[in-house]
Every structure is written in structure tokens, then in C-alpha cells.
Amino acid sequence: MYPDNSLVRDISRMQQSNYGREGFSHITVTGALAHGTKEVEVWLQTFGPGQRTPIHRHSCEEVFIVLKGKGTLLLGSSSLKYPGQPQEVPVFQNTTFSIPVNDPHQVKEKGCHLYAFLLCLIQ
């Protein structure tokens, strides 16, 4: 296995974790703790049948790039006083979307194992 501090690292050999969630996989492709980046992290996550992120938000932008599979993005707005009804939009292979700072959001798998890069800033 490539050591974490290699200049060039092979993603296919990186350690996966499911954090106790069946059908979920997380790889820290580029990370602050693992690789010393100071500004940006990149994750590769796979969501199996029925898997979803929690509804959550954070004070940095996040960009998703969907490599395979199908899913649904639910996106609320931080500019509303009350949550209201989130936008619900299908996502699929080769699509991208970005989550504005602090907007509540959730991503759900809807077929074929959703497989995506997630990029987010280090706080």
C-alpha cells in the first residue's frame, strides 16, 4: 500500500471505511490529517441501496461530482427564516452540483450505487 505521505497516491489502494453504516464507503482521497492539506479535502464516497447522508449543513462550499449511479439531491436555503420545502432534483452519472455555504442538504441513493467525489474546504 502507498504510504499516505507519498507525493502521488493511488486512489484504488486507499483505505476504505464505512463508519458502521452498511452499504456505505468513504475514502479520504486528500485530507488535512492524512495528507497535510491546509485548504481543501477530497472524499470519495459510495452509497449503497437506500443509503443517504444525514440532512446537514456546514460553513463551507461543497462540490459533488457523481461518477456512477443515481440519486436525489434535496436542497434547502439558508436565506429562508423557516426550512420550507427543499428543492428535490435527480442526480446521475457525470453530473455535478455545489452546495452553497450553510444551505441544508441531503443526498440519497436511488439506484446503481451512487458513487461520488465530494470536495469541501477545511474550516
Add this chain to the structure above:
Amino acid sequence: MYPDNSLVRDISRMQQSNYGREGFSHITVTGALAHGTKEVEVWLQTFGPGQRTPIHRHSCEEVFIVLKGKGTLLLGSSSLKYPGQPQEVPVFQNTTFSIPVNDPHQVKEKGCHLYAFLLCLIQ
């Protein structure tokens, strides 16, 4: 074609530009001007035979994810008083590397058209 302000955008339908460089292709997957992101940009670039980036540096971290092809990364260090000899490391499909802030670097295609995501922060 999907309008640029769509919440979810299809990367395969995005406009490509070669900026006058034969064998080069650039797509702004997520950008400040095109899509209103405030913190991060994502580019998809293809380097044809013999194509290379200029030797350059910038005051933000940059992460490369190589999707296809082969190339060479040349990386100097901003911590040296003189440029010295850069590290020269092969890169290939499914590898990743990050460029520290201000470190001079160059990426060269070395076979099979180098096809990579580049992620960088907005200044």
C-alpha cells in the same frame, strides 16, 4: 444544453475550450464566474500528446485527480531559496496529488491523453 445556473449540471454537455492550444481541452465544471461558487473551482482538463502546463505556482492549494492516461509531475519547493532540481514523479489513472501553496509545478502528458480533474480555491 443545460443552462449554467442549473442546480445539477451534466458535465458531458459542458462547453469545452482549448484556449488556442492544439490537443488541449478545458471545462470549468464548477466556477466562480460561470456558476457563482465563492470558495472553490473544479476544472476538467485533457492534455493530448506532448501537452503540458506551464511551469507555474499560485497562492492556493491545488488537487489533481487523474481519471485516465499517463503523465509526469514536476514539483519544486517554495521553501528553497533557489529552485534547484524539482521532484519528478509519474502520474497515471486513478492517482491523486496535491500541490502545496506557492510550490512551482508542471504537469506533462506522457501517453494515452492525460485526463484529470483539477480543484483549486478561489483567491
